[in-house]
């Protein structure tokens with residue numbers, strides 16, 4: 001499954017993601033800068049914040065209440081904001097593109 005992380009400077013980094021892994025783990029494992037993931041993936045830090053490219057946003061499982069609450073702490077969250085540790089890679093997400101925020105809180 002190919003996923004693309006677009007950094008704050010607008011540079012696209014395409015990566016191979018493993019089905020069943022989270023988007024956060026994919027980023028950390030493949031050396032994407034800008035995903036800090038300080039809590040290790042339990043939706044408790046908001047430093048894995050990403051913006052989902054609009055066509056993909058509706059294809060993801062909805063946010064949990066915990067995720068919603070944590071995103072309020074992120075830098076400039078919007079309707080397309082997600083915690084990347086709460087997104088599990090599936091074959092349906094092949095081609096997924098996300099943008100990284102300028103900073104993690």
Ligand code: FES
Pocket residue numbers: 024036037038039040041042043044045046047048070083084085086
């Ligand atoms: Fe902490 Fe995602 S890694 S909220």
